[in-house]
Amino acid sequence: MLNAKLSRKRRRYIGFMRALMYVCAALTYALVLFLIAYVLAKGVPNISWELLSTSPSYLTERIGILPDILNTVYIVIATLLIVLPLGVGAAIYLTEYAKNKKVVAVIEYAAETLSGIPSIIYGLVGMLFFCQFLGMQTSLLAGALTLVIMNLPTIMRTTQESLKTVPQSYREGAFGLGAGKWRVIRTVVLPGCVDGVITGCILSVGRILGESAALLFTAGFAHALNGIFEGLTSAGATLTVALYVYAKEQGEFGAAFAIAAILMGLTLLINLAATLTQRYFRRKKA
Numbered sequence: 001m002l003n004a005k006l007s008r009k010r011r012r013y014i015g016f017m018r019a020l021m022y023v024c025a026a027l028t029y030a031l032v033l034f035l036i037a038y039v040l041a042k043g044v045p046n047i048s049w050e051l052l053s054t055s056p057s058y059l060t061e062r063i064g065i066l067p068d069i070l071n072t073v074y075i076v077i078a079t080l081l082i083v084l085p086l087g088v089g090a091a092i093y094l095t096e097y098a099k100n101k102k103v104v105a106v107i108e109y110a111a112e113t114l115s116g117i118p119s120i121i122y123g124l125v126g127m128l129f130f131c132q133f134l135g136m137q138t139s140l141l142a143g144a145l146t147l148v149i150m151n152l153p154t155i156m157r158t159t160q161e162s163l164k165t166v167p168q169s170y171r172e173g174a175f176g177l178g179a180g181k182w183r184v185i186r187t188v189v190l191p192g193c194v195d196g197v198i199t200g201c202i203l204s205v206g207r208i209l210g211e212s213a214a215l216l217f218t219a220g221f222a223h224a225l226n227g228i229f230e231g232l233t234s235a236g237a238t239l240t241v242a243l244y245v246y247a248k249e250q251g252e253f254g255a256a257f258a259i260a261a262i263l264m265g266l267t268l269l270i271n272l273a274a275t276l277t278q279r280y281f282r283r284k285k286a
Helices: 002-046 049-053 066-097 101-116 119-133 140-165 168-176 181-192 194-210 213-218 228-232 239-249 253-285
Strands: none
Touching: 002 253, 049 066, 066 101, 066 140, 066 181, 066 194, 066 228, 066 239, 101 140, 119 140, 119 213, 140 194, 140 213, 140 228, 168 181, 181 194, 194 239, 194 253, 213 239, 239 253
């Protein structure tokens, strides 16, 4: 009798927790769908070829985001060119070369701490160090260097975890054939973890696209149309900064929602690319 009562209570408890789980999942799903649908419904009607292909003109009150799109591309390229060698190199050292486990633990703890710092603090430090101390002034290059520090933990940790997934027997087999340390890493280890490197790169692009607070301090919010080299040495607004300026400073909510819809689409594409990349390399390994 007692066992029957306990069994009924347990079934009710399991049923209640399952229902609660379904409710939480449904609420989360509904919130995500509502956010995506609301932004796209408000933004897509305001997207036009003129908006995408022209520069803003205050004389004719024309709104164009072409400089902001190019500035976003410039800062993504500059950040990745710097952060990828640093992050992958640091991960290779920590996983393959470092012998002192205490030093490895300290560096990993520092990386985890960096990943948890609010982005506005990065912006303040970047403004004081890159813009003022190093004399870069407000520029896309200063913003890119600030984003390098922000994204370094992401690249480093994802690469580290991917390096650890490569079986030790692969390394031992290559060493047994007479290969040196660097040759083993270059020809055996790195090809086996390239999926993690690419995934970290894609996730970093997503964070770069979504960053605004740090860039407000370091890159500025100019809407000038420049080439890549001239643009990196001058102030410029990325899409997220332009969204802030149009919504908060100018009250142009149509343009702000159009930029938000573009960023939403880019975010969905980046997440899809990361998922497809992981599946492709997982199938390739199998």
